[in-house]
Amino acid sequence: MTDTYPYMVSNNKLGPIFEKIKTAARPSKFTNEFLKTIGFTSSNDRAVIPLLRRLGFITDDGTPTAAYDKLKDSTLHKHIIGERMRDLYSDLYTVDENIHAASDDEIKGAISRITGKDAKLVNYYFATFKLLASLAKFDGSPISKKEKEKQEKPPEQQGGGNSDEEKRKVKSDFHYNIQIHLPATTDISVYNAIFKSLKDNLII
Template sequence: MADDYPYMISNNKISPIIDAIHSAAKPSKFSHEFLKQIGFSSSNDRAVIPLFKRLGFIAENGAPTNFYDDLKDTTKRASALGARIRDLYSELYAINTKIHNANEDVIKGAMSRVTGKDAVSVSRYYMTFKTLCGLAKFDAPQIQHEESIEPPPVKVKENGGATTEVPQMAAPSQAGFHYNIQIHLPATTDISVYNAIFKSLKDNLII
């Protein structure tokens, strides 16, 4: 269970800060000093640093991550935000997969149950969450999985106590079958039994 969620008092600064990140060179460390350099010197603006750390845009040591590069790219920014929001608020999405579209009462109720925090804290979490969601896209295409159908096994004549079951497998790029033969040999010290089994396989299977 999440203990809390990050929040900013000045949520209206999130979008301008992201815009400034796009224009500025990528820093070696996303610090208070860097925020001042891009025009955000208020003490309330500093809350964006722990927020970006929790979202995965900044590492714990302040270094920008690969996700930060996506935040700088205007073609990837909204989708990157959507993906990071889903990750940070995964427990909310476990409750409602479309929690970003839910109304205030539903979101706050979920946040309260997940964090166990009071109404004031939950309201702060909610405002930051909704601000982020307003900048994000959540309609990334889903991965398509191809269905595979396993053909029935081919039966091979049993001989000399040997049991063979041959699964039929269609080759992906050409016609025909591939066979996986499993032979269960009888326990015996008579080598002639084994010779007879393998001779029968050779006579009855086309390889």
């Protein structure tokens, strides 16, 4: 049997809390006081702290992790929830790698077999799992907001475009044409002098 899964008896605040994490300033410690600061004052809301800890978003003392920082990036937010769910519920994902898309009965059955808990607790675990899954993405390769902004810049602003090698390439691709108006003369030595000067001074 696995360790019991974290859960919130009242899950209706879980989505709003995750949304607030995205916009609120990063705390030095995610505590009950911080929850109150961002508008979640119910005693039931405090259950999100052990849930965030088990998901790897905060450490044992409440310090936000690198995964927490990804929650604040709208392009990574859903993907990091899905990634951390696969880790927390690894036993469930061993049963079915797409367990989040399975029927409710299948999910409850898997939770019951893995945890060995009674129906009441299984329902709590299931409800929290399902709500987390509704906030997550489990496929695709996310691109961070910073990387997306870099890709949207013109090539000359993306960095790395001024290397010596690229400068040499630009230089080697540069071509120029010179027009020469020769004087009207029958003295061939005049033309010889002009072409010799071109060869000595312009032709590389």
